[in-house]
Amino acid sequence: MGSQPSVVDELYRHSLPRLGAYAYLLTGSHAEAEELVQAAIVKVCARPRRLTNLPQTEAYVRAAIRTLHIDGLRRQARWHRAAPTLAWPDAVAGPAEHVTQADAVALAMATLAPRVRTVVAMYYWEDLPIADIAGAMGISEGTVKGYLRDGREALAPLLGDDDGSERSEVTEVRS
Amino acid sequence: MSDLRRNLDEWALGHGDHVAAAVASHERATRRAIHVKRRNRILATGATAAAAVVGIVAIASALPGPAGTTPAANDYVTADQLTCGQPWDLEQGTTEFMEGAPAFYGGVDGDWVATADSGDETVRPGEILAGHTALSWRGTAALAGNTVARATVVAVKDGVIVGAASEPGASVFDGTTLTAFGTLPGTCGDTTTPMDSGEYTYHVVVGIEQVQNQERPVVMFVDPGGPLVVEVNGLTESSAPQTQPPSGLIEPQGDVYQAFVVPRPTPTSCTPYQDMIDAGQPLVPSHMQYQVTIPGVQPVTADSWMSGPVAIIDDPDYRAWYTDLPTAIVATNFGGGNPLGSLAWTAGPSVSGEVHPDQLRLVNTDDALLMQPQIGNCVFTLPGPTVSGAVYLIIDGIDLDGVNEANPGVDFDVEAMQTWVYLGQAE
Numbered sequence: 001m002g003s004q005p006s007v008v009d010e011l012y013r014h015s016l017p018r019l020g021a022y023a024y025l026l027t028g029s030h031a032e033a034e035e036l037v038q039a040a041i042v043k044v045c046a047r048p049r050r051l052t053n054l055p056q057t058e059a060y061v062r063a064a065i066r067t068l069h070i071d072g073l074r075r076q077a078r079w080h081r082a083a084p085t086l087a088w089p090d091a092v093a094g095p096a097e098h099v100t101q102a103d104a105v106a107l108a109m110a111t112l113a114p115r116v117r118t119v120v121a122m123y124y125w126e127d128l129p130i131a132d133i134a135g136a137m138g139i140s141e142g143t144v145k146g147y148l149r150d151g152r153e154a155l156a157p158l159l160g161d162d163d164g165s166e167r168s169e170v171t172e173v174r175s
Numbered sequence: 176m177s178d179l180r181r182n183l184d185e186w187a188l189g190h191g192d193h194v195a196a197a198v199a200s201h202e203r204a205t206r207r208a209i210h211v212k213r214r215n216r217i218l219a220t221g222a223t224a225a226a227a228v229v230g231i232v233a234i235a236s237a238l239p240g241p242a243g244t245t246p247a248a249n250d251y252v253t254a255d256q257l258t259c260g261q262p263w264d265l266e267q268g269t270t271e272f273m274e275g276a277p278a279f280y281g282g283v284d285g286d287w288v289a290t291a292d293s294g295d296e297t298v299r300p301g302e303i304l305a306g307h308t309a310l311s312w313r314g315t316a317a318l319a320g321n322t323v324a325r326a327t328v329v330a331v332k333d334g335v336i337v338g339a340a341s342e343p344g345a346s347v348f349d350g351t352t353l354t355a356f357g358t359l360p361g362t363c364g365d366t367t368t369p370m371d372s373g374e375y376t377y378h379v380v381v382g383i384e385q386v387q388n389q390e391r392p393v394v395m396f397v398d399p400g401g402p403l404v405v406e407v408n409g410l411t412e413s414s415a416p417q418t419q420p421p422s423g424l425i426e427p428q429g430d431v432y433q434a435f436v437v438p439r440p441t442p443t444s445c446t447p448y449q450d451m452i453d454a455g456q457p458l459v460p461s462h463m464q465y466q467v468t469i470p471g472v473q474p475v476t477a478d479s480w481m482s483g484p485v486a487i488i489d490d491p492d493y494r495a496w497y498t499d500l501p502t503a504i505v506a507t508n509f510g511g512g513n514p515l516g517s518l519a520w521t522a523g524p525s526v527s528g529e530v531h532p533d534q535l536r537l538v539n540t541d542d543a544l545l546m547q548p549q550i551g552n553c554v555f556t557l558p559g560p561t562v563s564g565a566v567y568l569i570i571d572g573i574d575l576d577g578v579n580e581a582n583p584g585v586d587f588d589v590e591a592m593q594t595w596v597y598l599g600q601a602e
Contacts, residue, residue: 023194
């Protein structure tokens with residue numbers, strides 16, 4: 001436990017904006033992102049593992065954010081199956097908040113289904129290969145590509161696209 | 176880097192600053208949570224060591240350590256062998272059963288989570304309330320090769336297993352995330368024995384097998400992350416034997432069931448049908464009654480709300496007036512979870528993925544038609560641990576010929592009514 005406090009200190013000092021950005025991309029909600037980051041920090045730092053440096057610790061927390069978020073999506077999906085009359089439909093975007101017309105990107109992100117938003121975040125922010133995203137989410141690579149296509153179509157007009165070069169990367173190189 | 180990627184990064188970082196500020200403002204509370212979790216983990220591991228070792232307890236054995244790094248000398252056990260009445264004598268840690276086993280897994284880790292009726296979740300809870308808190312072990316299992324992971328949770332008292340789940344849905348593996356639901360003490364497969372409230376220890380056993388040869392285990396983890404010592408309250412009350420069925424109900428005669436013509440509910444809460452039962456439905460003297468014939472109805476258990484079939488007909492082409500109507504099941508007493516189980520007659524898959532093409536089954540399935548409009552964000556816990564009292568199958572429609580035959584000359588609004596079929600008392 002000797003070096004852990006200083007690593008946690010460093011984490012709080014240097015990594016929170018990046019971790020917060022990733023969590024926000026995944027959830028589309030400041031409040032949910034905040035909870036997600038906090039839960040991930042607790043999850044990682046409470047484990048009896050040796051945390052020796054900041055990049056390693058940040059990677060652990062980022063992975064925990066991803067795992068906790070996907071776990072949450074699955075629980076929602078299981079609820080949807082087990083209690084279909086009560087779960088909110090997939091077509092409704094996640095609880096993206098503080099979305100205004102002035103924030104067109106937030107608006108576009110809010111229109112993405114939670115799973116699409118998750119795939120976009122894992123691919124574009126975390127730079128994960130499609131195979132890894134498929135494995136983490138328990139879906140096929142084809143489904144991941146489909147989600148990426150949906151996400152790109154929604155976001156490209158606002159954020160700019162590389163006019164298809166990334167599409168070929170998705171289908172030919174990274175898969 | 177593409178424009179999209181770069182611009183998304185810039186946009187997200189702007190929001191990241193906002194999130195970071197909020198997270199930083201709670202730094203002290205987060206550090207306290209880390210401290211509490213680490214302390215609980217040490218206490219839990221110490222409790223296991225104390226129970227397992229009589230006499231001298233080595234201090235080192237009480238220190239926390241992930242099961243993935245601690246070898247253990249256990250025989251391989253399957254979920255079928257982890258049954259009530261069996262002694263709990265497994266050692267915490269990891270046992271490999273074949274050469275080269277490490278090539279098939281990268282580790283298993285997880286923790287205990289209690290989910291309340293409100294949806295609030297507590298990691299490593301100190302107490303749970305029977306019927307209102309669902310306990311599960313949630314973990315991650317990094318696998319390699321063509322392998323599958325299964326987890327089984329048992330409740331232990333005085334070194335003996337007193338609670339074990341046997342239904343297929345007790346363990347869910349989604350590729351990386353592994354969830355196993357715990358049952359209440361006294362719940363052993365389909366049977367329930369009243370037990371006293373008090374302290375129980377929950378253990379989890381995770382087995383990894385090769386898909387091609389599930390007889391050949393690869394590795395078994397016992398209590399990765401530690402067991403859970405938890406106070407279970409409300410237990411005796413929850414599993415107490417039920418009183419006699421209320422008067423007015425007629426027990427089924429073969430495949431013939433008593434049925435009531437009941438107005439559709441006007442939902443004012445997340446549990447409109449339970450509200451109706453609480454208000455005395457369907458035992459209202461003015462309600463018309465008739466008889467409904469449903470073959471193949473199975474004994475009702477909590478599983479009927481999830482993956483278990485409510486009825487099985489050995490004819491996939493069987494059709495009756497009710498087989499295409501929205502259908503659901505409710506019980507007088509339902510502890511935890513969504514009390515309204517939506518069902519459909521199908522030869523296709525249930526939510527658990529089971530397919531029986533030679534049968535028509537009434538099961539919970541993704542194709543189940545909706546019986547209940549959404550009222551806000553209703554959240555229920557999984558699974559429904561206890562079911563008792565009268566059980567009704569609600570069919571969102573009526574058999575007009577049957578009603579007219581049993582109630583000649585009675586005028587009523589057909590479109591506003593549905594049928595409640597009394598299936599009997601929950602077992």
